[in-house]
Amino acid sequence: MTHTIKRIILWSTTILGLIVFVWLLAWLGTPKTNGGALSEAVSEVDNIKGNLDAKVVLVEYSDFQCPFCAQIYPIVKQLSSKFSPEDLGVVYRHYPLIQIHANAELAAQAAEAAGLQGKFWEMHDAIFNTQSTWSTLDTVEDFFISLANSIGLDTEKFKIDLNSSEVQNKVKRDVSSGNKSGVQGTPTFFINGQGIPTPQTYEDFVRVIENTLSALP
Numbered sequence: 001m002t003h004t005i006k007r008i009i010l011w012s013t014t015i016l017g018l019i020v021f022v023w024l025l026a027w028l029g030t031p032k033t034n035g036g037a038l039s040e041a042v043s044e045v046d047n048i049k050g051n052l053d054a055k056v057v058l059v060e061y062s063d064f065q066c067p068f069c070a071q072i073y074p075i076v077k078q079l080s081s082k083f084s085p086e087d088l089g090v091v092y093r094h095y096p097l098i099q100i101h102a103n104a105e106l107a108a109q110a111a112e113a114a115g116l117q118g119k120f121w122e123m124h125d126a127i128f129n130t131q132s133t134w135s136t137l138d139t140v141e142d143f144f145i146s147l148a149n150s151i152g153l154d155t156e157k158f159k160i161d162l163n164s165s166e167v168q169n170k171v172k173r174d175v176s177s178g179n180k181s182g183v184q185g186t187p188t189f190f191i192n193g194q195g196i197p198t199p200q201t202y203e204d205f206v207r208v209i210e211n212t213l214s215a216l217p
Contacts, residue, residue, distance in 0.1 A: 038193040039180035042091050045170070047111075047120045049080045050089035056212050059091040059190040061178045064108060064127045065101035065135050066186045073128045075202045079209065088209060092124060094174040095186050103140045106162075108171045110144040113161035114153055122151045 042048065042057050050057075060076060062069045080090055094111075096104035107127050114123030126147045127134075134143045141162065148158040161167055178188070182195065189196050191212055199205045 036182035036195045038177075038190045038195070040177035041193070042089070045173075046091045046093065047115060047124075048089050048091045049121065050083075050085040050087075052089060054085060054089035055087050055216055056083075056209055057089040057091060057192055058209070059093060061093050061095040061174070061181075061183045061186060061188045063095055063097050063101055063104045063186040064111070065104035065131065066097065067131075069187045070128050070131045072187055072198075073125075075205060077125070078202055079205055082206065083209065087213060092120075093178060094171045095178045095183055095188070096171070096175070097186060101135075103135055103137065105171065106140055106144065107134070108174075109162055109167045110147070112167040112170050113158050113164070114148060114151070116161050116167070117153050117157065119151055119153060123147065123153075126151055 038059060042052065042059060044052065048057075058076075058079070062073075076090060079088060094108040096108050098105050111120055111123045111127060114120055127144075130143075130147065134140050137143060144162070145155055145159060149155050181190070187198060189198055191208065196208065199208055
């Protein structure tokens, strides 16, 4: 009887732990509705497609290992083709969910290391396009070095920059600004400094941007 009770308690504890883990995974890694304001204005230190002083500036806090971010990545990329650089600037800020995504922080550093050679967006695309490959690896540094080589970077410089304090501090700065802005998960979006519910489709994004443009004086 005692052994039976112990087994029941063990199984109950295991099941409860799994439920909590799945809930935490969903809560941290799903799009969030954010009604707050951006704590840190967009500046030259940001990674931006389009003009810094574009009429509409879309800021995304994202995690390279987040599956939802990977799904929305091609949608956001398409926006830069539809709107002119004068009308839309797209900013990518790092928010790696290190509690559940073990490789996300190094992925962010890889993108920033590429940015030091003027190829942030090329590495950004390469990382998202290969997410299903590197996200399951125990050691990812060599994979990111191979990506760096594939987009034409100086790999020796990339290796040095990958774990440099400059790169690490840039990622930490993005995370800090996200925390101050009320970011709770990824992807989270702001338009002209104001948090918005995450659009679910390309058409939704276009509608939000066009509405913002039409409301401008």
